[in-house]
Amino acid sequence: MTTAAPGTLALGCEGVSKRFGTTQAVRDAALTVARGEILGLVGHNGAGKSTMMRTLAGLVQPDRGTIEVGGERFEHGLDPRRARAHGVRIVQQELALCPVLQVGEAGVLQCPGIATGVRWRQAANRRVAQRIQEIFPGTALAPERSVASLSIGLRQVVEIATALLRGPGERIDCVILDEPTSSLDGESALALYDWLKRAAEREGFGVIVSTHKLDEVFRWHDRVSVMTDGEIVAQRRIAETSREDLVALMQRPADARAAASAASAARHAPAEAPAGAAASPPPAPRAGGIALRDARGHGMHGVTLDVGPGEIVGLGGLEGQGQDAVLEAVAAAARRRLRLGRGRGVRVEGRLAVVSGDRVDEGVFALWSVEHNLSASALRGLGRLGFVSARRERSLAERWLAALRVKGAASDRITSLSGGTQQKVLLARALATTSDVLLLKDPTRGVDEATKLEIYALLERQREAGTAILWYSSESRELQRCDRVHVLQAGRVAATLEGSDADEREIEEQIINASFA
Amino acid sequence: MSSSAPRMRRAGAHLPPWLPAAVGAVAVWIAIAIVARHGLGGTLQQGAIVASFLVVVGIGQMFVITCGGGNIDLSVPYVMTLVAYLGTEAMDGSDARLPFAIAIALGVGLVVGLANALTIRWLDVPPLIATLAVGFVVQTVVQLRSAHSGGDVSPLLQHVVTARLLGVPAIAAIAALAAVLAHVVLTRTLFGRGAQAAGQSRDAARLAGLRPERVVLLAYCLCGMTAGLGGLLLSGFTGGPSLDMATTYQLGAIAVVVLGGSLIAGGSSNVPGIWAAALLLTFLITLVDVTHAGPGVQPIVVGGVIVLVLAIVRGPERT
Numbered sequence: 001m002t003t004a005a006p007g008t009l010a011l012g013c014e015g016v017s018k019r020f021g022t023t024q025a026v027r028d029a030a031l032t033v034a035r036g037e038i039l040g041l042v043g044h045n046g047a048g049k050s051t052m053m054r055t056l057a058g059l060v061q062p063d064r065g066t067i068e069v070g071g072e073r074f075e076h077g078l079d080p081r082r083a084r085a086h087g088v089r090i091v092q093q094e095l096a097l098c099p100v101l102q103v104g105e106a107g108v109l110q111c112p113g114i115a116t117g118v119r120w121r122q123a124a125n126r127r128v129a130q131r132i133q134e135i136f137p138g139t140a141l142a143p144e145r146s147v148a149s150l151s152i153g154l155r156q157v158v159e160i161a162t163a164l165l166r167g168p169g170e171r172i173d174c175v176i177l178d179e180p181t182s183s184l185d186g187e188s189a190l191a192l193y194d195w196l197k198r199a200a201e202r203e204g205f206g207v208i209v210s211t212h213k214l215d216e217v218f219r220w221h222d223r224v225s226v227m228t229d230g231e232i233v234a235q236r237r238i239a240e241t242s243r244e245d246l247v248a249l250m251q252r253p254a255d256a257r258a259a260a261s262a263a264s265a266a267r268h269a270p271a272e273a274p275a276g277a278a279a280s281p282p283p284a285p286r287a288g289g290i291a292l293r294d295a296r297g298h299g300m301h302g303v304t305l306d307v308g309p310g311e312i313v314g315l316g317g318l319e320g321q322g323q324d325a326v327l328e329a330v331a332a333a334a335r336r337r338l339r340l341g342r343g344r345g346v347r348v349e350g351r352l353a354v355v356s357g358d359r360v361d362e363g364v365f366a367l368w369s370v371e372h373n374l375s376a377s378a379l380r381g382l383g384r385l386g387f388v389s390a391r392r393e394r395s396l397a398e399r400w401l402a403a404l405r406v407k408g409a410a411s412d413r414i415t416s417l418s419g420g421t422q423q424k425v426l427l428a429r430a431l432a433t434t435s436d437v438l439l440l441k442d443p444t445r446g447v448d449e450a451t452k453l454e455i456y457a458l459l460e461r462q463r464e465a466g467t468a469i470l471w472y473s474s475e476s477r478e479l480q481r482c483d484r485v486h487v488l489q490a491g492r493v494a495a496t497l498e499g500s501d502a503d504e505r506e507i508e509e510q511i512i513n514a515s516f517a
Numbered sequence: 518m519s520s521s522a523p524r525m526r527r528a529g530a531h532l533p534p535w536l537p538a539a540v541g542a543v544a545v546w547i548a549i550a551i552v553a554r555h556g557l558g559g560t561l562q563q564g565a566i567v568a569s570f571l572v573v574v575g576i577g578q579m580f581v582i583t584c585g586g587g588n589i590d591l592s593v594p595y596v597m598t599l600v601a602y603l604g605t606e607a608m609d610g611s612d613a614r615l616p617f618a619i620a621i622a623l624g625v626g627l628v629v630g631l632a633n634a635l636t637i638r639w640l641d642v643p644p645l646i647a648t649l650a651v652g653f654v655v656q657t658v659v660q661l662r663s664a665h666s667g668g669d670v671s672p673l674l675q676h677v678v679t680a681r682l683l684g685v686p687a688i689a690a691i692a693a694l695a696a697v698l699a700h701v702v703l704t705r706t707l708f709g710r711g712a713q714a715a716g717q718s719r720d721a722a723r724l725a726g727l728r729p730e731r732v733v734l735l736a737y738c739l740c741g742m743t744a745g746l747g748g749l750l751l752s753g754f755t756g757g758p759s760l761d762m763a764t765t766y767q768l769g770a771i772a773v774v775v776l777g778g779s780l781i782a783g784g785s786s787n788v789p790g791i792w793a794a795a796l797l798l799t800f801l802i803t804l805v806d807v808t809h810a811g812p813g814v815q816p817i818v819v820g821g822v823i824v825l826v827l828a829i830v831r832g833p834e835r836t
Contacts, residue, residue, distance in 0.1 A: 376710065387705055388707065390705065
């Protein structure tokens, strides 16, 4: 337990630059974080936040730049081992746990020091469970569970708790969290910040946290650094800035156009898309829909809901209250229908497309180009007898990439795009098929505001074309865009909110009320 | 690591994955010509004939491996041997009955492929074990059958595997055609894309509507059928079946896929590499033979070269 005086330097860097191929990810960046302080890092997707944070934690070697931590200066970057030895801890954005391990074992992997004695697993489990309860009080999560069995929200909980374990003789000087709340429900996000605030002051470490949620910035952060196109364009004390100020700082030239042209992009995309089966929403009215009647199993305890053509229905509530189960059941019913006609208590009409916010596991094909990723679901319509026409595939991809304003060539690897841009490509994959029913599993997770607007506009367009959309979101204020929101609690519909008349604050309040009712 | 590692890998991305195997094959080819004072053309003709059988069975194996998730087919040599016996019996020295033998080759392959896929899917047995077990069952059938099996290979089949058209061995032309076909299927069909997608992420493939389960089933069936055809062609080459005629194809079929630059973990495969690797392996064995090295040298040299080529193929990804 090394407690240093609050206010002294926890971690700093100067002149940090990093280039990946042709992309200058970070350019001459400098920042400092003091002990006891929470520093926010905000910026659009692809602004370089993740690279910046990974560099500070020694996961990326900078091309140039100095990092200062624990009173020592490093001229050529750090490596993960040395960063940890100097008290730097990082929670990465893309969840990076081994699925075959138990929660306790995942903790040992992060911090071998907690596994002591012959009964090392029990010792580790105790420490991990204790850390989880300290940071996320009341979370029901046995350390014996396998990581693979956890929802994405609980995995984030595990990732945060295990990254912050402290073995004997280890110190924590700076905690770096890359969009930790993008896969946490509202209550867990609150608990995390509450703990960070107290622990940072008590134990004297600095915190650097990136987020897309400006509410968090104003409620919890002490200072904020704004990144745009790889540069830190401004540093502000929270008391001396405003929401409008930050939003203006984050705007890159393209963003100003983005908000304005999002709607027009969506309007033009379908018109420009190639004719035939592969075209995005064809003008013909759809007759797809979803109906659940007292559906049970896999975490559902009697869910009844309907999604008709041209409707967007939201699933709200805290993380892990059965929303995933509903989406799984609908997807399973759509598959089963091909053979048996209908599933138990779940009925789906029409062709189904799914967009998941879990890009790494359920989204991108990492070895493929942007083009092949985009066309994956539409292949059937791009040729005859199971063959795929190269010409039609390329033209489909290029039209969608232009409509979505994705920079870069169709032949670039998908992994060369930022997370938010990858998500746009995944949405295009779903929309490029003739789907009557669209399932959205938190599709805007970790996506910047400008891109979100574009995605909303595309969904709106899809609704007008008559697609039935079922949308689960961990961000309550998104759900105001739905016709109806079903708030789930413990596998049941706890409340149904009729949308449109309520504004975002009311929706959020009602969802929170229903969740804790 | 998900965001930066692939970007760094791009540095070597413009080199085709089959290049190391191709360069190796050419080097060994020239070495043989120098050591044995054979003509380059003659060496290539001989090598291409032997390599053709590896290519045919390698193609099926490639589709299975592409599907990822540990999918692999170890039943290949047993299917080849069974088809060699049943096919020879069916042909019974008559060209008119050759189509019947081909139907048997495809049929047996299809049945064994289905058995493999369904054992894996329904009994949830790892592919390595499941296909080996199915293979042993097939082998038992072979042994029961071989005791009172007769017949002769049809003259036409023997002619096909040995004949040359304008200096090109007919069998090599057939294998080349099969490779072109396989390339188109892998890169430009729903099935090929589905296999690649399944190999990268089974969940993502399912959500994208690519039906990975069906794709895997098809891949095993295809692999069974290429093994069947390979067995029939091989029986034409050897002039009749024998119990251990296909033993080397168990690992050979896998080696040509992986040496050719396809990922053993699936998701990324290429067909030209199968030809390059098949020629490399064939030439290597020839080279060891013509140098009159002792009997133990062959496995050492072949093993060493495999490790070397794999090190080169995988090299750029590590940095």
